[in-house]
Amino acid sequence: MKALLSDQPGGPATLRIAELPDPTPGRGELLIRVRACAINFPDVLIIEDKYQLKPPRPFAPGGEVAGEVEAIGEGVEGWAVGDRIIAVPGFGGLVEKIVIPARIAFRLPVERSFEDGAALLLTYATSIHALADRGHLQPGQTLLVLGAAGGVGLAAIELGKAMGARVIAAVSSEEKAQAAREAGADEAVIYPTGPFDRDGQKALSELFKGAVGPAGADVIFDPVGGDYAEPALRSIGWEGRYLVVGFPAGIPKLPLNLTLLKSCDVCGVFWGAFAMRDPAANAAHVEQLFKWWDEGKIAPRISATYPLERAGEAITAIAERRAIGKLVVTLGRS
Structure with missing residues (x-):
């Protein structure tokens, strides 16, 4: 072979x-x-x-x-x-x-x-585990998705909408913004390409805050990391959940005082370990994915x-x- x-x-x-x-x-x-x-x-x-x-x-x-x-x-x-x-x-x-x-x-x-x-499986099972088990996303809440035009990002958009959330997609180009909108995002914001200095990070934080609204994001789905992480965390709402999914832009260092000020959680998402430790729960998620696929609520792009x-x-x-x-x-x- x-x-x-x-x-x-x-x-x-x-x-x-x-x-x-x-x-x-x-x-x-x-x-x-x-x-x-x-x-x-x-x-x-x-x-x-x-x-x-x-x-x-x-x-x-x-x-x-x-x-x-x-x-x-x-x-x-x-x-x-x-x-x-x-x-x-x-x-x-x-x-x-x-x-x-x-x-x-x-x-x-x-x-x-x-x-x-x-x-x-990899993108959608990761995303449903992140949003349901780690993010506890509820209908009517606001979800901010970074890197929203990648495989896992688009999956998070579709699943967020299937779970009844308002979804804000953050992407790096208009082409990617259009893909996010086609996946169901309520709004797409285009951010510049890093790395960022402190002024750049502040501007990015204001961009995220403007997109999610004055109450902040209930859940932030971050498969990007790097210089995008801290500005995103600054846009989180009271008792929000920040989901750490991946680091293609680098492994960030977050100022933990932000978690105190927002009373928020920073949650790691390791789907592979979850699937091994709790195969029954993972199988239930996969069953739900197939149901939503049949209903047209999700579809791999x-x-x-x-x-x-x-x-x-x-x-x-x-x-x-x-x-x-x-x-x-x-x-x-x-």
Whole structure:
């Protein structure tokens, strides 16, 4: 089988296509014929050894996949050869075949494409966990979403609207603002590109405050970090919840006096650990996602697809924050 491998720490240029023997599923495992693999920001970090997960090399990046069951390991029940699945293995997805634990697999309905299936779980499951479990978002509350045109940002917009919130999207261009509006944002604000000095951060804070209104944001969804974090936190309302989702702009340092003045919470969001620790709660969230998908309240936006040989280009686009929505690598038919 073909695989895109990381042999050494570095950017997408260090990846290489290789031929590997087909894997065999062990006890409790499924062998999946991968048809699509979505690209996410962790793929940028993992090949540079900057992610919390550091697989032994060589390994294939690619954290979420869709495909068909090709073989079933001992002790696995409820699955048959040919069943369509989606899963988030964390890495290893940029291959033609992958072995995964059966416990992380979810069924992909026949009416959904493999590309759409691959683009669902990581962003939407992260966002529903963030908004429901960590942010306790309620109908009528105000949600500010940073980086709102990325995959996880668009998911947060759609889920925020499905949960009855007023959603303010913060983005870096008019093109991205339009994507946020199409996803259902009530308002989109365009912020300048950092880094910012103190005056720049103050101006950005005023921009956020003007967008969310005098009461402040009840929940702030931040998958960006960096110099955007403190200005966003300054726009939070009384007893608001600031959700720490990711750091493509860098890991920020927040002045904790703001949490006292606003009596607000800063909440970490680590969906992968949550899914491992509470699989029943995660499965309930995924069931809700499929329901909202059927009702048309959410729908993964895929802005581009790539063959396996060009998967490095997709990782580069994510690293440079050029992508709107999701980028998906396709393998074989869909």
